[in-house]
Amino acid sequence: MIPRVWELIGCFKDECHSRGWKTSENEDWIKVNDEFHNFLWARNIHPSTFKKIVSVCKCAIKQGISYQVVNVAYTAWVFPEAPPETLVHTVAKDPKLAKRIAIYDLSNVYAGKPVCLKLNETGSRVFQEFENFLEKKWGVELKPAFSLLTKEA
Numbered sequence: 700m701i702p703r704v705w706e707l708i709g710c711f712k713d714e715c716h717s718r719g720w721k722t723s724e725n726e727d728w729i730k731v732n733d734e735f736h737n738f739l740w741a742r743n744i745h746p747s748t749f750k751k752i753v754s755v756c757k758c759a760i761k762q763g764i765s766y767q768v769v770n771v772a773y774t775a776w777v778f779p780e781a782p783p784e785t786l787v788h789t790v791a792k793d794p795k796l797a798k799r800i801a802i803y804d805l806s807n808v809y810a811g812k813p814v815c816l817k818l819n820e821t822g823s824r825v826f827q828e829f830e831n832f833l834e835k836k837w838g839v840e841l842k843p844a845f846s847l848l849t850k851e852a
Contacts, residue, residue, distance in 0.1 A: 701805075701808055701809070701837050701839070703779070704740040704777055704779045704805065705727075705740065707777075707837075708727050708738050708740065708777065710832075710836075711828075711829055711832050712727070712729065714828075714832060715729045715825065715828070718828075720825070723760065723761070725761055726758070726759075726760065726761065727739070727740070728758060728760070728771070729825050731824060731825060734772035734773070735758065735760075735769055735770070735771045735772055735773075736771075736772065736773045736774075736775070736823055736825035736826065737758050737771045737773070737774045737775070738774075738775050738777060738829075739752075739774060739775070739776050739777070740776070740777040740778070740779070741776070741778060742778070742779060742780050743778075743780060743782070743783075744782070744783075744786070746783055746785045746786060746789065749776075749786050749789065750789060753774065753789075753790070753796060753799075753800055756770055756771050756772075756774075756799065757769065757770060757771060758771050772799070772823070773799055773800075773801070773821050773823040773825070773826060774799060774800050774801070775800075775801040775802075775803060775819075775823075775826050775829065776800065776801070776802045776803065777803045777805065778802070778803065778804050778805060778806065779805050779806065779809050780806050780809075781804055781806040782802060782804055786802060787802055787818055787844050790802060790818055791818060791844075797818075797820045797821075798820065798821055798822070799821060800821070801817065801818060801819035801820075801821050801823065801826050802817065802818040802819075802844060803815055803816075803817050803819075803829075804816040804817070804844065805839075808837075808839055813837075813838050813839050813840055814839070814840050814841075814842055815833060815839050815840070815841050815842070816841075816842055816843070816844040817830065817841050817842070817843065817844055818843070818844040
């Protein structure tokens with residue numbers, strides 16, 4: 700049985716830390732070669748809120764008792780429930796977003812079917828390792844989310 704999203708990302712961060720990549724104990728980011736790879740997970744999100752968040756390439760990093768705002772190179776959205784199809788369309792139709800944003804739909808996995816729909820054209824080494832982690836550690840098959848896009852074409 701695959702753990703809840705926050706535990707899954709925590710396990711993945713442990714593996715990243717063992718590779719020598721910098722991770723945060725409290726936030727879900729990984730730093731590799733001066734690039735931040737951020738993980739956001741949500742049960743659901745309104746499309747307009749999603750658009751506002753993806754338009755800003757920043758996140759707050761806790762440093763002691765204060766925070767520093769940093770540029771984020773890549774963001775992965777991890778959903779335990781199927782995201783609105785408009786989110787996948789928003790990213791897929793915008794080449795700039797597609798190079799920075801990945802979407803992982805784990806709803807089938809949590810429903811007992813080991814298949815994760817993904818949209819990842821980022822080139823992020825961390826997200827590629829996340830996909831390997833899902834496949835090798837949890838037996839999850841990753842399939843392109845483009846099957847969602849053909850429904851409305």
